[in-house]
Amino acid sequence: GITRNFSNSTSLNAIKTVTVVGGGLMGSGIAQVAAQAGQNVTIIDLKPESLEKAEKSIQNNLNRVARKAYKDDPAKIEAFVKEASDRIKVSTKIEDGVNVDLIVEAIVERLDVKQELFNKLDQLCPEHTILASNTSSISINEIGAGIKRKDRFGGLHFFNPVPVMRLLEVIKGDHISEETYQTMMAWGKSVGKTCITCKDTPGFVVNRLLGPYSAEALRMYERGDASKEDIDIGMKLGASLPMGPLELADYTGLDTNKFVLQVLYEKTNNPVFKPIDLLEKMVADGKLGIKTGEGFYKYT
Ligand code: CAA
Numbered sequence: 504g505i506t507r508n509f510s511n512s513t514s515l516n517a518i519k520t521v522t523v524v525g526g527g528l529m530g531s532g533i534a535q536v537a538a539q540a541g542q543n544v545t546i547i548d549l550k551p552e553s554l555e556k557a558e559k560s561i562q563n564n565l566n567r568v569a570r571k572a573y574k575d576d577p578a579k580i581e582a583f584v585k586e587a588s589d590r591i592k593v594s595t596k597i598e599d600g601v602n603v604d605l606i607v608e609a610i611v612e613r614l615d616v617k618q619e620l621f622n623k624l625d626q627l628c629p630e631h632t633i634l635a636s637n638t639s640s641i642s643i644n645e646i647g648a649g650i651k652r653k654d655r656f657g658g659l660h661f662f663n664p665v666p667v668m669r670l671l672e673v674i675k676g677d678h679i680s681e682e683t684y685q686t687m688m689a690w691g692k693s694v695g696k697t698c699i700t701c702k703d704t705p706g707f708v709v710n711r712l713l714g715p716y717s718a719e720a721l722r723m724y725e726r727g728d729a730s731k732e733d734i735d736i737g738m739k740l741g742a743s744l745p746m747g748p749l750e751l752a753d754y755t756g757l758d759t760n761k762f763v764l765q766v767l768y769e770k771t772n773n774p775v776f777k778p779i780d781l782l783e784k785m786v787a788d789g790k791l792g793i794k795t796g797e798g799f800y801k802y803t
């Protein structure tokens with residue numbers, strides 16, 4: 504459907520149907536917030552077990568949201584969860600998800616795999632479909648290098664956990680149209696996020712600034728300046744952050760952390776992003792944080 508934005512008289516396509524490609528940690532959260540906002544959502548994943556896991560985690564998180572909103576009313580809780588989950592369909596076939604207003608890609612963080620997916624989507628999707636990537640660190644222009652609809656393409660970078668974190672970074676590739684950009688901003692707002700805009704620069708706003716902070720925290724621990732507990736308590740109580748830097752690294756995953764720092768180093772040459780021995784070793788040893796049961800801390 505078409506709605507009109509009278510403030511600048513650009514016509515905006517209101518997003519009613521969304522496909523999320525990649526139903527992992529981020530994709531399931533993105534699907535959830537869109538369904539909660541009343542949009543019809545399709546999740547596509549190569550692996551049936553990822554789709555099963557996504558459906559379960561969405562169900563759990565919808566229940567959390569509903570219990571908070573309708574504390575004393577089990578009927579309303581059930582109705583809210585059912586209504587939102589009924590708007591979500593899942594499939595392993597990309598063809599089942601192409602006929603929509605917006606596609607958000609949240610697959611593995613690899614340039615070649617993302618490019619292949621976007622080239623395919625560009626061929627299969629109707630003219631009006633907007634394509635977006637949730638990449639943490641790869642260049643939006645490089646991801647979209649092979650597509651024709653460069654005016655209907657950009658970055659929509661969410662934060663983990665998606666249902667809780669209030670920010671969405673809207674990334675402008677070099678060829679994005681004003682209409683696509685405005686539609687993305689309006690969509691972000693419709694799913695409950697505050698949107699900020701950034702050019703296609705390494706790490707965009709948040710990861711570019713979190714990177715040096717995280718790297719220096721790892722080096723501080725590596726040097727033995729303070730214990731891991733004291734580094735984390737320091738930043739929680741002294742800078743009012745919800746998690747300390749080492750806890751956050753465990754939460755995000757040390758592999759992701761390492762990858763983001765690596766891309767930032769390659770793209771900026773800033774020595775602050777140089778490889779950190781401790782991080783390299785922990786990743787090589789499979790100590791990736793919460794997801795593997797051990798990182799800086801142990802999780803049972
Ligand atoms: N889904 C839905 N709701 C969730 C949730 C999830 N996965 N995890 C937590 N919540 C909700 C809880 O229900 C709770 O809600 P209320 O306060 O409304 O009751 C609220 O969030 C707080 O949760 P908890 O009390 O369980 O725990 P907490 O207070 O320790 O908060 C946290 C958990 C929200 C994760 C918080 O610790 C936090 O904000 N940590 C920092 C996260 C962060 O910085 N993320 C960005 C990482 S960088 C990134 O994502 C970019 C990238 O490209 C890598």
Ligand code: NAD
Nearest residue numbers: 525526527528529530548549553609610611612638639663
């Ligand atoms: P994840 O591993 O939890 O999920 C990725 C999912 O994509 C898996 O279920 C996998 O089966 C599926 N997949 C892989 N290749 C596919 C393909 N070609 N087609 C369909 N499905 C495919 O990963 P995640 O943490 O959700 O990250 C996804 C994206 O979001 C990455 O680009 C990552 O950089 C970005 N991101 C991650 C975070 C974070 O904190 N984890 C934050 C912001 C952005």
